[in-house]
Amino acid sequence: xxxxxxxxxxxxxxxxxGNYLDNYDPSRGVVYGEIPDSDREDVKEAITAAQTAFPxxxxxxxxxxxxxxxxxxxxxxxxxxxxxxxxxxDNGKPLKLARRVDIxxxxxxxxxxxxxxxxxxxxxxxxxxEAINYTTxxxxxxxxxxxxxxLPLYLFTWKIxxxxxxxxxxxxxxxxxxxxxxxxxxxLCIEAGLPSGVLNIVHGLGPKVGQxxxxxxxxxxxxxxxxxxxxxxxxxxxxxxxxxxxLELGGxxxxxxxxxxxxxxxxxxxxxxxxxxxxxxxxxxxRIFIERPIYEKFRDAFVExxxxxxxxxxxxxxSNLGAVVSKQHMEKVLSYIDLAKKEGGKILAGGxxxxxxxxxxxxxxxxxxxxxxLDYQCRTNQEEIFGPVVTLxxxxxxxxxLTMANSTEYGLAATIWTQDLTRAHRVSxxxxxxxxxxxxxxLRDLRTPFGGMKKSGVGREGGWEALKFFTETxxxxxxx
Ligand code: NAD
Numbered sequence: 001x002x003x004x005x006x007x008x009x010x011x012x013x014x015x016x017x018g019n020y021l022d023n024y025d026p027s028r029g030v031v032y033g034e035i036p037d038s039d040r041e042d043v044k045e046a047i048t049a050a051q052t053a054f055p056x057x058x059x060x061x062x063x064x065x066x067x068x069x070x071x072x073x074x075x076x077x078x079x080x081x082x083x084x085x086x087x088x089x090d091n092g093k094p095l096k097l098a099r100r101v102d103i104x105x106x107x108x109x110x111x112x113x114x115x116x117x118x119x120x121x122x123x124x125x126x127x128x129x130e131a132i133n134y135t136t137x138x139x140x141x142x143x144x145x146x147x148x149x150x151l152p153l154y155l156f157t158w159k160i161x162x163x164x165x166x167x168x169x170x171x172x173x174x175x176x177x178x179x180x181x182x183x184x185x186x187x188l189c190i191e192a193g194l195p196s197g198v199l200n201i202v203h204g205l206g207p208k209v210g211q212x213x214x215x216x217x218x219x220x221x222x223x224x225x226x227x228x229x230x231x232x233x234x235x236x237x238x239x240x241x242x243x244x245x246x247l248e249l250g251g252x253x254x255x256x257x258x259x260x261x262x263x264x265x266x267x268x269x270x271x272x273x274x275x276x277x278x279x280x281x282x283x284x285x286x287r288i289f290i291e292r293p294i295y296e297k298f299r300d301a302f303v304e305x306x307x308x309x310x311x312x313x314x315x316x317x318x319s320n321l322g323a324v325v326s327k328q329h330m331e332k333v334l335s336y337i338d339l340a341k342k343e344g345g346k347i348l349a350g351g352x353x354x355x356x357x358x359x360x361x362x363x364x365x366x367x368x369x370x371x372x373x374l375d376y377q378c379r380t381n382q383e384e385i386f387g388p389v390v391t392l393x394x395x396x397x398x399x400x401x402l403t404m405a406n407s408t409e410y411g412l413a414a415t416i417w418t419q420d421l422t423r424a425h426r427v428s429x430x431x432x433x434x435x436x437x438x439x440x441x442x443l444r445d446l447r448t449p450f451g452g453m454k455k456s457g458v459g460r461e462g463g464w465e466a467l468k469f470f471t472e473t474x475x476x477x478x479x480x
Contacts, residue, residue: 010196053197139167251412255285
């Protein structure tokens, strides 16, 4: 059994209650470790440590903070293989994906904000002949950072890095479903010489640990990524205390394929944008809209490609899809496939659980599933499934596809495939999504604003947006 510990005030410590939760290996469907079942007392200790560390950390120069963060980034790179293996085991994702995407992105997050903060500048506004204004952006205090299970270290560091770079101290909670790489990060922070209390990681359940962070009046800013229902509960708790809130929530993203697209690229990347990480990326395009003249050609070629994807153990280099994250999540996804059938959908590919041989026979594997024939307003097409399930829908005009694409309560990301530049601009501007990719998907420049409209969230992460979120703005006006 691998037992992990909290990271509080620079030390790896047991939860005060002495209680632990099971940690599952989804590829085998077995418990392989224990994680602290922390509670309010552990959180309070972490907040006190973060408050104590704040004056010194916030007073350090940007360069000093940057140097320590760069050491953490280097240590993540040096431990790439160990971290990738841990991520794959905890989450069920293919090892090759963790090695290529998750872990390199975690060190990039640290490096990006460690260097970014050195170049972060604020504005001054001259009122000619009258006054000069200058704006300062200073660290706020203790930041609460709460993250989900789908891209564990990638999203955890995406919050922690800008919070620390801006001079805040942090109390963070990774998902209880995938806590392992956050624990390994705490070991690397100790090795890198991060001062005690600057980053504290408390493991445990959302309604206990997460809620205690959000409720505490000594945590003035909360950065959360997760489901829309959880985001709503967090906002209800935090808003009366006027905390700064950044909420990155669910999505039901449209992938729009016009008849004039570069067919082969649209096809190849649509398979990725549908099923990468078993469809468990908030940016996956789960509703594919195809212009009528190429509907059948695209559908048939897509289904053929999907049928060739290999579902297998995460460590197997040939696996395209690993396991979904938990039994409960697998059952949720299967229930949506049932719902789609009841709503009149036709399953063109997949639709079932996959039972692998031997030690993987109890793992949570699902076939990549393609469904057609559903109304765009049905539940399958409106609710977030967050698994390897996509629907195909034909459309006849730009107006029609915009109505369908914008019909959900979400507005996170959208993808457009067309060779017509004017149309690409026109459609992009009419889509109610915070992130739009034209002829590509998940091409990320960390300087760009990242986040969604409608119930996909509040605020933006990335670049200066993140550093602005993690600082308090003050304007000074001086009469000339
Ligand atoms: P979740 O909302 O269940 O949990 C996210 C985190 O919140 C976990 O650490 C959890 O323990 C914690 N939590 C749960 N209840 C809490 C509470 N009452 N107070 C405070 N914290 C609480 O989400 P999940 O199932 O882990 O992740 C999947 C969801 O995340 C999907 O909806 C997906 O779209 C979304 N997501 C969004 C983005 C984005 O950038 N917009 C990125 C990745 C995932």
